[in-house]
Amino acid sequence: EELESHPDVEYAEPDYIMMPVVTPDDTYYGSHWHYFGTYGINLPGAWDIHTGSTTTYIAVIDTGIVDHADLAGRWVGGYDFIADTMVANDGNGRDSNPRDPGDWITSAESASGYFFGCDVSNSSWHGTHVAGTIGAIGNNSTGVTGINWNSPIVPVRVLGKCGGYLSDVSDGMRWAAGLSVSGVPANPHPARVLNLSLGGAGSCSTTYQNAINAVNAAGAIVVVAAGNSNLDASNFQPANCSGVITVAATSQAGNKASYSNYGSVVEISAPGNSIFSTYNSGTTTPASDSYAYLSGTSMATPHVAGVISLLLSIDPTLTYAEILSILQSTALAFPSGSSCTTSICGSGILNAAAAVNSLGAAPQLPDLIVSSVVVSPATPDVDETFDVIITIKNQGGATGPVTIYRDIYVDLDPLTTLDPGTGCPVAGDYYRSDFFTNLDPGKSDTKTITITGGFSDRVQLWAYVDSRCLIPEIGE
Numbered sequence: 001e002e003l004e005s006h007p008d009v010e011y012a013e014p015d016y017i018m019m020p021v022v023t024p025d026d027t028y029y030g031s032h033w034h035y036f037g038t039y040g041i042n043l044p045g046a047w048d049i050h051t052g053s054t055t056t057y058i059a060v061i062d063t064g065i066v067d068h069a070d071l072a073g074r075w076v077g078g079y080d081f082i083a084d085t086m087v088a089n090d091g092n093g094r095d096s097n098p099r100d101p102g103d104w105i106t107s108a109e110s111a112s113g114y115f116f117g118c119d120v121s122n123s124s125w126h127g128t129h130v131a132g133t134i135g136a137i138g139n140n141s142t143g144v145t146g147i148n149w150n151s152p153i154v155p156v157r158v159l160g161k162c163g164g165y166l167s168d169v170s171d172g173m174r175w176a177a178g179l180s181v182s183g184v185p186a187n188p189h190p191a192r193v194l195n196l197s198l199g200g201a202g203s204c205s206t207t208y209q210n211a212i213n214a215v216n217a218a219g220a221i222v223v224v225a226a227g228n229s230n231l232d233a234s235n236f237q238p239a240n241c242s243g244v245i246t247v248a249a250t251s252q253a254g255n256k257a258s259y260s261n262y263g264s265v266v267e268i269s270a271p272g273n274s275i276f277s278t279y280n281s282g283t284t285t286p287a288s289d290s291y292a293y294l295s296g297t298s299m300a301t302p303h304v305a306g307v308i309s310l311l312l313s314i315d316p317t318l319t320y321a322e323i324l325s326i327l328q329s330t331a332l333a334f335p336s337g338s339s340c341t342t343s344i345c346g347s348g349i350l351n352a353a354a355a356v357n358s359l360g361a362a363p364q365l366p367d368l369i370v371s372s373v374v375v376s377p378a379t380p381d382v383d384e385t386f387d388v389i390i391t392i393k394n395q396g397g398a399t400g401p402v403t404i405y406r407d408i409y410v411d412l413d414p415l416t417t418l419d420p421g422t423g424c425p426v427a428g429d430y431y432r433s434d435f436f437t438n439l440d441p442g443k444s445d446t447k448t449i450t451i452t453g454g455f456s457d458r459v460q461l462w463a464y465v466d467s468r469c470l471i472p473e474i475g476e
Contacts, residue, residue, distance in 0.1 A: 028144050039251075043352045045356075046353045046355070046356040051138065052150035055151075057152050057193075060155050061196050062131075062159055063124060063160070064157035065100055071153075074146070074152065077154050081157060082159075082165075083167070086114050086115075089103065098157045102285045103121075105120050133303065133306065134302045144276055144277055147310070156172040163200075171211075176191045190218070192316070193305050193309045195302050196225065197297070201236055205237060212241050212242070213243060219319075225246075225300070225301045226239050226262065228249075230260065240265050247269065250300070255338050256340040260300075267328065268328060273299075275294055308327075311323055315361075329347075331348025373463045383453060383455070388449045389446065391445070392444065392465045406433065409461075410451075
């Protein structure tokens, strides 16, 4: 105000700090309307703050998981809780293998026998699709991206051919949260978030409610799908149980998805139409990696679970009540004229950036250093070819940058080192480089750069890492 009142000052305003908006380079990122569209979840603004902690685990309680390049290294442990060998379709009952063998139903199976009346279908790969929305590898120039790039997924298999039993689901929930289940080894990776993209008709059973109560007491958050019958979700479990966050599905226009259940038990909505995620090409048993668009409240639910995992990555002390309050108070309002209202679709559409920013966390940033330089041989002779082995480490809290230059240059003029205007080598000095992408927090990357023919005199050799020096290279 004092500056503005000065006669020589035209105007005065704060010099605010601007931050980049993260845009992943994954091949199909443009298909993720549900992350960045007008009625998507506003995810890029959340990624500017946090992309997930490696110590926060997310359980996907579903059909299991198949190996997929975009999920490689993104899941740990897991368990198969399907006790019925026919439903399990893997030749045995409960075991430590959470992989999805397929859940197809043939016309003959539907017509008679054990699976009489079950819908004829190809394998759904449902758990793999859900897992991809939560945590497919982000910013790796391949495929799709998940909401959380770092927190491990724990796959818990409870659904098989023609669905799954409540007893298996409830045991899977308990185990996922780190609670004991008779006859099953302890879970070494207790999850803070449980995604249940499943449900069935009926009031909340005592078995479900007891499991949810126990899971909540253990500090885990249960996120469940409202259901896909276009009916009141109060008639479907576990959506109607206490202590869960029930999710309805919305469309690209911010309307209630035509299939989505609704009602007073719904806490929040999230995109559920045409969600592109990890899949498998097999119609029965697993075949090759693929990607697919699926729709449903099953697809909306992992959006909420993923954002909750970001919140817990920032502040692991958050409770169920605190997280629900954050999600509801920061939600995007339904558009005027929407078929969704706060009386039937919860408080609004999930807003990831607003939820994460409400915690007041400082943005995570990469911090790259040259952690080691080795010359081999250590004292090369005149004109002798030698190697420079450079290790780069990310000691920061975020993955990046997208492109990382690992450079060496030889100062041929002892009066110059770095250009003071750019911080880069002076053009004309001997310069060699390689580059790579997206170094995760705490990780290192080592590369050997060969100087062919050596030098005719003693020189200064510099090694550095950056993402902006684009000097024409010599000797490539």
